[in-house]
Amino acid sequence: MRKPIIAGNWKMNKTAAEAVALINELKPLVLKSKPEVVICVPYTALWAAKDAIAGSKIKLGAENVAWADSGAFTGEISADMLIEAGVEFVIIGHSERRQYFGETDESVNMRLKQALKKGLKPIVCVGETLTEREKNKTKRVLKKQILDGFKDIAAEDFDNIVIAYEPVWAIGTGKTATAEDANKTIGYIRSLIKKTFGAEVAKNLRIQYGGSMKPSNAKELMAMRNIDGGLIGGAALKAGDFAAIVNYKD
């Protein structure tokens, strides 16, 4: 059985002090959580968050990682820097990175390889835009993102990989894909993984849904066969909402 994984993506929100306050509010609410719980926080909050989550089940994630070990890459952050700050998970290829910062399937692939080499657990984001969806290109787009993004990745590496399917039109818009739709599309992603990396990998790989997931729709989404968790943006910034998603079964 695949263990569900609920990850918060804080994006560019919360100073270090604010992060500590949010974590302190969250900690008692997720003490008995059944899913794996991750919070991906801004770089400047990592060290403070590392201390604040001590003694809880919450795991720490970052929102990106450089493909190089070190060197002249102004504005980037290395895997070693993240690991030192207590990071276990890292989001790669979020649609906002693709949309605003020139991230491509090729750069996603380079970052992914580096994360795996350093022992970080990547949460790789894929998903179609509204225009692509309306033009019936969803499958084609996902296929390219998966084949190019996961180029030369070994089957055994998938033990440490999570995929997040986030339809771009559902991110921060309040529009959620219907649970059936999300399940079907994630099923397609799983079938692609099966074809490319084998049945065992596809069976064990955790694939999250992301895009306006909130307490009111978490249970329905999580009940779907192919959906193994959520990548949560807006609702991750409120302790009560995030905890309600984590505790969707209660």
Ligand code: PGA
């Ligand atoms: P949202 O963001 O939950 O605010 O839609 C999800 C994400 O971008 O990861």
